[in-house]
Amino acid sequence: MTRTRRGPAAGATGRGRAGRLGSAPSVDPDLARELLDGLAEAVLIADSVGQVLLVNATASALLPELHPGVALPGSPVTMLSQAYATGADDVEGEHRDRRLRGIRRPLAGDRSAWYVRDVTDDHLRAEALRTERGRTDFLAQAGRRLGLALQREQALQAAATLPVPYLADLALVVYLPSGTVEYQPQWIRHSGHGSTPALGAAGWDAVSAVPGLVEALDGETGVPRPWPVTERGGAGPLIPDDLDPAATLLVSPMPGAGRTAGALVLVRTGARDGFDRRDVELVREFAARAGAALATAQLYDAQIHLARVLQNSLLPPGLPAVGGVRLAGGYRAAGDSLRIGGDFYDVLPTDGGALFALGDVSGKGVGAAVLTGRVRQSLQTLRLVEHRPRELLALLDRALLDIPDATRRGQFTTLLLGALHPEPDGGLRVRVAGGGHPAPLLVDAAGTVTPVQVGGMPVGAVPGARFDEAEIRLRPGELLLARTDGVTEARGGPHGTEMFGERRLHRALVEVAGSSPSALVDRVLRLVDEWCGGHRHDDVAMLAVGPAGHG
Numbered sequence: 127m128t129r130t131r132r133g134p135a136a137g138a139t140g141r142g143r144a145g146r147l148g149s150a151p152s153v154d155p156d157l158a159r160e161l162l163d164g165l166a167e168a169v170l171i172a173d174s175v176g177q178v179l180l181v182n183a184t185a186s187a188l189l190p191e192l193h194p195g196v197a198l199p200g201s202p203v204t205m206l207s208q209a210y211a212t213g214a215d216d217v218e219g220e221h222r223d224r225r226l227r228g229i230r231r232p233l234a235g236d237r238s239a240w241y242v243r244d245v246t247d248d249h250l251r252a253e254a255l256r257t258e259r260g261r262t263d264f265l266a267q268a269g270r271r272l273g274l275a276l277q278r279e280q281a282l283q284a285a286a287t288l289p290v291p292y293l294a295d296l297a298l299v300v301y302l303p304s305g306t307v308e309y310q311p312q313w314i315r316h317s318g319h320g321s322t323p324a325l326g327a328a329g330w331d332a333v334s335a336v337p338g339l340v341e342a343l344d345g346e347t348g349v350p351r352p353w354p355v356t357e358r359g360g361a362g363p364l365i366p367d368d369l370d371p372a373a374t375l376l377v378s379p380m381p382g383a384g385r386t387a388g389a390l391v392l393v394r395t396g397a398r399d400g401f402d403r404r405d406v407e408l409v410r411e412f413a414a415r416a417g418a419a420l421a422t423a424q425l426y427d428a429q430i431h432l433a434r435v436l437q438n439s440l441l442p443p444g445l446p447a448v449g450g451v452r453l454a455g456g457y458r459a460a461g462d463s464l465r466i467g468g469d470f471y472d473v474l475p476t477d478g479g480a481l482f483a484l485g486d487v488s489g490k491g492v493g494a495a496v497l498t499g500r501v502r503q504s505l506q507t508l509r510l511v512e513h514r515p516r517e518l519l520a521l522l523d524r525a526l527l528d529i530p531d532a533t534r535r536g537q538f539t540t541l542l543l544g545a546l547h548p549e550p551d552g553g554l555r556v557r558v559a560g561g562g563h564p565a566p567l568l569v570d571a572a573g574t575v576t577p578v579q580v581g582g583m584p585v586g587a588v589p590g591a592r593f594d595e596a597e598i599r600l601r602p603g604e605l606l607l608a609r610t611d612g613v614t615e616a617r618g619g620p621h622g623t624e625m626f627g628e629r630r631l632h633r634a635l636v637e638v639a640g641s642s643p644s645a646l647v648d649r650v651l652r653l654v655d656e657w658c659g660g661h662r663h664d665d666v667a668m669l670a671v672g673p674a675g676h677g
Contacts, residue, residue, distance in 0.1 A: 159180075159182075162180070162182035162183075163182045163183040163184075165182060165184060166184060166243075167184060167241045167242065167243050168181075168182065168184040168185035168187075168188045168189060168240075168241070168242040168243070168244075169181070169182040169184070169185055169239060169240070169241055169242075170182075170185050170189070170192060170198075170206075170239070170240040170242070171233065171237060171238070171239050171240075172198055172237065172238055172239075172240065173236065173237055174236035174237065175197070175199075176197050176198040176199045176210050177195065177196070177197050177198070178192055178193065178194050178195065178196045178197070178198065179194055179237065180194060181193060181194065185242065188224075188226070188242065188244060189203055189221070189242065191203060198210055198240075199211065203221055204219060204221070205217045205218065205219035205220075205221065205226060205228060206228060206240065206242075209228070209230065214230075215229065215230040215231075216228070216229050216230075218245070224244055224246045225244070225245050225246045225249045226242055226243065226244060226245065227242070227243050227245045228240050228241065228242040228243075229241050257404075260292075261404075261408050264288075264292050264293075264408070264412075265408075265411060265412065265415070267288070268284075268288045268412055268415060268416075269415060271284045271288065272284050272285070272288075272415055272416060272418075272419035273419070275419050275423055276422075276423060276426050277423055277426065277427060278420065278423040278424055278427050280423065281416070281419045281420045281422075281423040282299055282301070282314045282325075282420065283314065283323060284416070284419065285297075285299045285314075285380070285388075285390065285416035285419070285420065286298070286299045286314045286315060286316040286323050287316045287323060288412070288416075289316075289390075289392055289409075289412065290316050290317065290318045291318055293392055293405070293408065293409060293412065294376075294392035294393055294394050295317065295318070295370075295393060295394055295395045295397075295398070296315065296316070296317045296318075296365075296366075296369065296392070296393040296395075297315070297316050297317075297390065297391070297392055297393075298313060298314075298315045298364060298365070298390075298391035298392075298393075299313065299314050299315075299380070299388055299389070299390055299391075299416075300312070300313045300328070300333060300339060300343065300364070300388055300389045300391065301313075301380075301387060301388030301389075301420065302343070302388070310327050310328075310329070311327065311328050311329075311330065311333050311343075312325070312326070312327050312328075313325060313326060313327070313328055313364055315364070315366075317366070326363060328363060328364055331360055332360060332361055332362065332363065332364050333364070334360075335358070335359065335360035335361040335364075336361050336364060336365070336375075336377070336391060337351065337353065337357070337375060337377070338351075338375075338377040339377055339389055339391060341377075342377045342378060342379040342386075342389035342390075342391075343379070343386055343388070343389045344379075344386065345379050345381070345385075345386045346379065347378060347379060347410070348376070348377045348378070349376075349406070350374055350375065350376045350400055350401035350405075350406060351374070351375055351376075352372075352373070352374055352375075352400075353373050353374065353375040353393070354371060354372070354373075355369075355371040364391075365393075369393065369395070370395035370396050370397070371396075372395070372396030373393050373394060373395050373396060374393070374394045374400035374401060375391070375392075375393055376391075376392045376393075376394075376401045376405075376406065376409055377389060377390070377391050377392075378390045378392075378409050378410055378413040379413065379417070380413045380414070380416050380417030380420060381413075381414055381417045381418070382417050382418070382420060382421030382424075383418075383421040383422075383425065386417070387416075387417040387418075387420040387421045387424070388417065388420060390409070390412075390413045390416065392409060442455055442457045442470060442471050442472070442667065443472065445473050446473055446475050446480070448473070448475055448479065448480040448546065448548075449548060449674070450479075450548025450549075450552075450554065450673065450674045451479070451480060451546050451548055451554060451671060451672075451673070451674055452642060452643050452671070452672050452673070452674050453473060453482075453643060453669070453670070453671055454642070454643035454644035454646070454647040454648075454669070454670045455471050455473075455647065455667070455668065455669045455670075456647040456648070456650070456651045456666070456667070456668045456669075457469065457471070457666065457667050457668075458612070458651065458654070458655075458665065458666040458667075459665055468486060468487035468488065468489055468494030468495065468497070468498055468539075468665055469485070469486050469487075469498075469610045469612060469665035469666060469667035470483075470484070470485055470487070470498045470501070470502060470667060471483065471484040471485075471608070471667050471668070471669040472484075472502055472505065473669075474505065474506065474509050476509070476513055476545075478547065478548075479545065479546045479547045479548060480545075480546045481505075481509055481513065481515070481518075481543065481544070481545055481546070482542075482543075482544045482546060482608070482669060482671065483501075483502075483505055483541060483542070483543050483544075484541070484542045484563070484608040484609070484610070484667060484668070484669045485498075485501060485539045485540060485541035485542070485561075485563065485585075485610075486539060486540045486541075486563065486610040486611065486612075486665070486667070487501065487537060487538075487539045488537050488538055488539065489537055493537070494537070497537050497539065498539075500526070500529070501522070501526070501539055501541075501585075504522055504525045504526070505518070505522060505543075508521045508522060508525070513545060514545070514557075515543040515544055515545050515557055515558060515559035515595055516543075516559040516593050516594070516595040518543055518559070519541065519543050519559050519561050519582070519585060519593045520593060522541075522543075522585055522586075523561075523585045523586055523591055523593075526538070526539070526585060526586030527586055527589060529586075537586070538584045538585060538586040538587035539561070539584065539585050539586060540561055540562040540563040540564075540584050540585070541560075541561040541562075541563055541584075541585050542558060542559070542560055542561070542563045542566060542580070542608045543558070543559045543561070544556055544557060544558040544559070544566075544608070544671075545557045546671060548673070548674070549599075552602050552673055552674075553599055553600060553601050553602070553673055554599070554600040554671070554672065554673040555597070555598075555599050555600075556597070556598050556599070556600060556606055556671070557595060557596075557597045558578060558580050558595060558596055558597070558598070558606075559580065559582065559593055559594065559595035560580030560581050560582035560593065560594055560595065560596075561582045561583065561584055561585040561591075561593055562581075562582055562583050562584035562585070562587075563580075563582070563608075563610075564609065564610070564611055564614075565577040565578055565579050565580060566578045566580070566606050566607060566608040566609075567606070567607045567609075567631075567632075567635065568598060568600075568604065568605075568606055569604065569605045569606075569607060569635045569636075569638075569639055569646070570601075570603070570604045570639065571603030571604060571639060571640040572639065573635075573636040573639035573640075574639075575632045575635050575636060578596055578598055578606070579596065580594050580595060580596045581594040582594045582595075600671075600672055600673055601673070602673050603640050603672075604672060604673075605643055605646055605670050605671065605672040606670070606671050606672065607635065607646065607647075607650075607668060607669075607670045608668065608669045608670075608671075609631075609650075609666075609667065609668035609669075610664075610665060610666060610667045610668070611664070612664035612665045612666035612667070613626065613631060613650065613654060613666055613668060614626055614627055614628050614631055615664055616654050616657060616658050616664065616666065617658070617661065618656075618657035618658040618659050618661055619657060622659065622661050626653075626654060626657050630653070630657070631650065634649055634650050634653050635650070637649065642672075643670035643671060643672050644670075646670045647668055647669075647670050650668065651666070651668075654666060
């Protein structure tokens with residue numbers, strides 16, 4: 127099929143370009159002017175030297191300085207004047223407190239048209255979006271850092287340093303330390319000068335000299351206000367003397383858990399604007415997060431203090447000197463910085479010898495440590511009436527079962543309980559009773575490792591439990607090692623998942639055969655630490671005994 131290309135109709139030559147000003151003299155100029163006046167953009171048409179030929183209605187309103195006959199080069203509209211000087215076709219700038227954007231397009235006859243648009247509102251919206259994103263990013267960063275502040279000093283430093291310089295030129299946090307007798311306000315201040323914030327204590331006169339600070343400590347919110355230098359008398363040492371005389375002050379409470387954790391004081395110098403409504407909202411939100419972090423850190427500090435008290439009472443004690451016996455103990459808590467757990471050992475001197483105990487309470491952490499303390503205290507008391515290991519285990523079992531289950535929560539312990547009796551010929555007779563605990567290991571001077579089977583049931587688990595015992599005699603150069611299963615079950619190695627195991631333990635004992643109890647314990651602990659490589663592990667406790675004066 128043949129297609130016929132349609133050309134212009136007869137008598138219509140040139141009509142196809144009637145839309146270009148001046149290219150079709152037959153177009154009514156008034157009609158072209160009406161079309162231009164209907165545009166939302168400002169339109170200016172200029173000749174080759176930049177003299178204005180035509181402006182539409184929008185241009186007249188937006189750029190009243192420009193009208194036909196005015197030359198754009200050197201005109202009061204700086205952005206267009208500079209465009210002619212530089213040859214730019216796309217410009218943006220400020221004019222009459224408005225932000226304008228202009229684009230130049232060439233026309234026939236060496237003329238050009240400038241299309242100018244008021245982008246003030248677009249710019250304000252974009253700036254508001256950037257500001258809001260900045261606020262969101264600030265709160266996100268602050269939340270991350272405050273969330274990692276587990277100690278009070280860390281939380282206070284984060285609360286004082288994060289606002290500078292984003293929120294203020296100076297930030298001051300005033301708080302009342304809990305548990306102090308003097309109840310004196312403490313403070314930390316950061317101004318961005320130097321890497322270390324200043325801190326100290328202040329009297330109530332200095333606190334009262336900062337407008338709104340006492341009220342903020344009581345939980346009341348304030349509003350931004352100018353703070354001229356003439357009103358700052360008595361505020362030292364909270365506020366430095368060289369602070370800008372023209373400053374704006376904003377004080378906000380820092381809500382905590384049930385009470386105000388402190389107060390945040392922000393100061394903006396005269397070099398920047400004061401706090402607007404959105405700034406105040408952001409400061410309130412930050413102060414709330416900082417207060418929550420400070421309250422959490424104070425609670426954590428209280429728990430640390432409690433744990434340290436427990437630690438002092440529950441950590442394995444120093445071993446006593448027992449005539450005719452050499453002793454060594456080792457302990458590792460289950461990857462817990464508090465260093466308290468459910469594994470324990472103890473040695474209690476008796477007439478002519480000693481009792482030793484090594485056990486593993488079910489569970490971990492503070493709960494297991496509390497039961498550990500009960501077991502040790504019960505042994506301290508019961509050994510006054512009974513020295514025989516198996517009979518003593520039975521008494522301990524009854525004592526633990528008498529503890530209300532709501533308090534004990536079904537916990538029990540595995541235990542080795544032994545009686546040590548030095549002999550005149552330098553040997554050591556050991557009678558060991560077992561309560562469901564791994565068998566102790568006998569290591570002779572030649573490097574032979576032999577488990578001593580004692581069996582028995584866990585202590586405090588079920589009524590009527592049966593306990594077994596065994597008796598051995600250690601000759602000079604021989605050692606008996608009691609340990610918890612945390613030794614063999616410690617996971618590590620190349621992939622961090624393989625257990626240390628009985629074979630590695632036996633091999634380590636062979637390497638130190640004939641040495642002292644302390645050398646044996648140190649060697650095993652070092653190998654377990656290297657095996658775990660810093661990974662978490664279960665509690666580890668061990669106790670080595672042998673005849674005195676040998677190995």
